Amino acid sequence: MKIGTKKVLFKSFKDMPIWQETMNIAVEIFKFTEKFPKKEDYGLTSQMRRSAVSISANIAEAYGRHHTSDKINFYYFARGSVTEVQNHLEYAKRVGYLDQNSMSKFDNTLKRIYNDINKIIISLNSKR
Numbered sequence: 001m002k003i004g005t006k007k008v009l010f011k012s013f014k015d016m017p018i019w020q021e022t023m024n025i026a027v028e029i030f031k032f033t034e035k036f037p038k039k040e041d042y043g044l045t046s047q048m049r050r051s052a053v054s055i056s057a058n059i060a061e062a063y064g065r066h067h068t069s070d071k072i073n074f075y076y077f078a079r080g081s082v083t084e085v086q087n088h089l090e091y092a093k094r095v096g097y098l099d100q101n102s103m104s105k106f107d108n109t110l111k112r113i114y115n116d117i118n119k120i121i122i123s124l125n126s127k128r
Helices: 017-033 044-064 068-094 100-126
Strands: none
Touching: 017 044, 017 068, 017 100, 044 068, 068 100
16 A cells, blocks of 8 residues: 555554554444443444455455455455445434434444545556
């Protein structure tokens, strides 16, 4: 990955700021969904947690791939998981599990993550 004119190499996916941020949002979603009604444990709660952790998991998998096209595909999967989480949050708001303030906080973070993933995809595409 390039930052400015300097190429940055990470020793692990865990060193990547985008992975750290996506892992943090997954933890926040986990904690937030602990407040959901028990009847949602196998429904919305589970779906939100899985899609949230899928973002960082796909970024980690992209890191481990050798070929640029493979990396790009996993960043696309991560980006898709971002929009899946946004969808679940919108539903949670509409059914009354999430207030507007919390929704805005999550949504702003997820929009930033989505844009950062796009930048990575664009950078990788330019290498092909």
